[in-house]
Amino acid sequence: MAGKAKIAIEQLAWSNARPAPVVLVSGAEGFLADRATQKIRDSLREADSSLEVSDLDAATYVTGELLTLASPSLFGEPRLIRVSNVEKCNDEFLLEMLDYVTSPDQDTTVVLRHGGGVRGKKLLDTLRSGSVPCLEIVCNKLKTDNDKFDFATAEFRSAGRRIEPSALRSLVQAFSGSGSELANACQQLISDAQGDITDRTVEDYYGGRVEATAFKVVDAAVAGRLGEALVTLRHSLQSGADPVPIVATFAAKLRLMAKLYGERRGSGELAGALGAAPWQIDRARKDLSGWSEYGLGSAIEVIAQTDANVKGASRDPIYALERMVNVVASYGRIR
Numbered sequence: 125m126a127g128k129a130k131i132a133i134e135q136l137a138w139s140n141a142r143p144a145p146v147v148l149v150s151g152a153e154g155f156l157a158d159r160a161t162q163k164i165r166d167s168l169r170e171a172d173s174s175l176e177v178s179d180l181d182a183a184t185y186v187t188g189e190l191l192t193l194a195s196p197s198l199f200g201e202p203r204l205i206r207v208s209n210v211e212k213c214n215d216e217f218l219l220e221m222l223d224y225v226t227s228p229d230q231d232t233t234v235v236l237r238h239g240g241g242v243r244g245k246k247l248l249d250t251l252r253s254g255s256v257p258c259l260e261i262v263c264n265k266l267k268t269d270n271d272k273f274d275f276a277t278a279e280f281r282s283a284g285r286r287i288e289p290s291a292l293r294s295l296v297q298a299f300s301g302s303g304s305e306l307a308n309a310c311q312q313l314i315s316d317a318q319g320d321i322t323d324r325t326v327e328d329y330y331g332g333r334v335e336a337t338a339f340k341v342v343d344a345a346v347a348g349r350l351g352e353a354l355v356t357l358r359h360s361l362q363s364g365a366d367p368v369p370i371v372a373t374f375a376a377k378l379r380l381m382a383k384l385y386g387e388r389r390g391s392g393e394l395a396g397a398l399g400a401a402p403w404q405i406d407r408a409r410k411d412l413s414g415w416s417e418y419g420l421g422s423a424i425e426v427i428a429q430t431d432a433n434v435k436g437a438s439r440d441p442i443y444a445l446e447r448m449v450n451v452v453a454s455y456g457r458i459r
Contacts, residue, residue, distance in 0.1 A: 130252075130253070131252045131260075132252065132253055132254030133251065133252055133253075133254055133258050133259055133260055134259045134260070135259070135260045135261075135262050136259060136260070136261050136262070137261075137262065138156040138157070138159050138160040138163075138261055138262075138263050139159075139163075139278065139282075141159075141160035141161075141163040141164050141261045142163075142164065142167060142259075143164050143167055143168050143233045144233065144257060144258060144259045145228040145229070145230060145232070145233065145234070145257040145258070146225050146228055146233075146234050146236065146251065146256060146257060146258040147164060147233065147234070147235045147236065147258070147259055147260075147261060148236050148238060148248070148251050148252075148258060148259070148260040148261070149161060149235055149236065149237045149238070149260075149261045149263060150238045150239075150240070150248075150260060150261070150262055150263065151239070151240070151262050151263035151264045151265070152239055152240050152263070152264065152265050153263045153264060153265045153266060153303055154239070154263075154304070155303060155304035155307055156263035156266075156303070157237055157239075157261075157263045159307075160261045160263060161206060161235050161237070164204070164233065164235060165177065165204055168202060168204055168233060171202075172201070172202050174199075174201040174202070175201065175202050175203070175204055176197070176201050176202070176203045176204070177203075177204045177206070178193045178203065178204070178205050178206070179205075179206045179207075179208070180193070180205060180206070180207045180208070180217075181207075181208050181209050182207050182208065182209045182210045182212065182213035182214070182217045182221075182236075182244075183209040183212040183213060183214060184214070185213065185214055185216050185217035185220075186216065187216045187220065188220075190205070190217075190220050190221065190224055190234075191220070191224070193205050193232075194224070194228075194229045194232045194234070195229075196229065196231070197231070200231065201231075202231050202232070202233070203229075203231060203232040203233070204232075204233050204235065205232060205233070205234045205235070206235045206237070207221075207234065207235065207236050207237060208237050209237070209239075210236045210237055210238040210239075210244050210247070211238050211239045211240055211241045211243050211244060212243060213243060213244050213247075218244060218246070218247055221236075221247055222246065222247055222250060225247075225250060225251065225256040225258065226256060228256070228257060236251075265303070266303040266306075267399075268399045268400065268401075269296055269297075269300060269400060269401050269404060270395060270399065270400060270401040270404075272296045272299070272300065272303065272306055273292065273293070273296050273401045273403075275303070275306070275307070276292055276295060276296055276306060276310055277292065279307065279310040279311070279314070280292070280310065280314065280321070283314045285313075285314050285321065286320045286321065287313075287320070287321035288320065288321065288322050288323060289403070290323050291321050291322050291323045291325060291326045293403055294323060294326045294327070294330075294336065295309060295310070295313075295326050295330065297336060297339045298326070298330040298331075298336035298339075299330075301369070309329070309330060312329070313325065313326075313329065317329075337356060337359070337360040337363075337365065338360070338365075338369060338370045338373040339373060340356050341353050341356045341357045341360065341370060341373075341374075341449065342373050342374050342377045343411075344356060344453075345374070345449050345452040345453045345456060346377065346378075346381075346411045346452060346453075346456045347411070347456050348453050348454075348455075348456030349453065349456075350449070350450065350453035350454075353449050353452075353453055354446065354449060354450075357370070357445065357446065357449055361442065361445075367434040367441050367442070367445050368431075368434055368435060370445065371427060371430050371431045371434055371445070371448070372431075374427050374430075374448065374452065375424075375427050375428070375431065377408070377411075378420060378423050378424050378427060378452070379424065380398065380400060380404065380405075380408045381408050381411060381412050381415065381420060382420045382421070382424060383398055384405065384408050384409055384412060385412060385415075385417055385420060386417075391403075391405040391406050391409075414456070415455060415456070416455075419455035420455075422451070422455065423451060423452050423455055426447070426448050426451045426452070427448060427452075429444075430444050430445060430447070430448040433445075
């Protein structure tokens with residue numbers, strides 16, 4: 125089996141995107157790819173306001189389109205050609221782009237958006253070989269809460285805005301399921317909120333989101349506050365929340381607590397090993413106070429059964445959900 129092709133070009137994060145004759149924007153996080161492409165466009169336009177911008181779709185490419193757009197302009201304006209769907213490119217595009225990158229026009233920036241997959245591998249290998257003038261912007265998925273926390277931190281820092289650490293944690297929790305929605309929320313707060321961004325600010329804007337409510341239910345149950353947990357749960361369900369992600373939030377919290385049970389290593393070291401942010405490690409350790417190994421195991425078993433129940437194994441998933449909250453809170457009260 126052939127080995128993985130060596131990468132011999134500069135690879136940058138989306139936040140450091142800059143123009144080059146050919147820029148490969150790779151990775152599955154679409155909103156980061158859009159941000160990177162926008163940064164390149166803004167940089168080119170700042171250098172020359174006469175920038176001409178064109179768009180191509182590699183999946184429906186027609187022979188000759190690229191050469192027409194990249195041919196020298198009568199008045200010498202710089203050009204930006206944004207190419208989408210390179211992971212779905214047709215043969216016509218592949219042949220012409222492979223030829224173009226060997227000698228790209230120096231007044232033209234071609235941005236190639238490849239979302240992943242094996243289609244176009246020959247082009248990717250050529251671009252990454254170092255034999256053509258190309259750099260790569262890597263836009264991987266924001267998978268862990270740590271990734272999202274770092275992203276949100278950078279958003280507020282780059283805007284020169286201060287957000288309280290606890291407010292930032294609440295914001296990330298409220299948008300744990302979507303990186304693009306988290307990015308939009310950061311920008312909304314940066315644009316609309318006055319002064320420092322506090323817990324109250326985040327609560328006022330996003331406290332009613334399903335994700336945020338699920339964390340409130342979990343936190344109350346783990347701490348043994350059964351009444352608060354049930355009231356919050358019922359309000360969430362009455363507002364149309366899906367039980368499945370609520371159970372998933374319980375599962376993630378209790379699994380992290382179980383992994384930390386008896387651990388002596390520091391939060392920074394454990395964060396990398398467990399794929400969690402240091403503040404999540406610290407919070408889970410605090411939540412562990414009073415919990416026993418038996419209690420953790422029993423709670424996790426009930427959560428697993430509840431997961432099956434809310435996915436169709438029970439005729440009354442709401443009863444199963446409330447029973448899970450009761451069980452978790454009962455162990456949380458033993459402190």
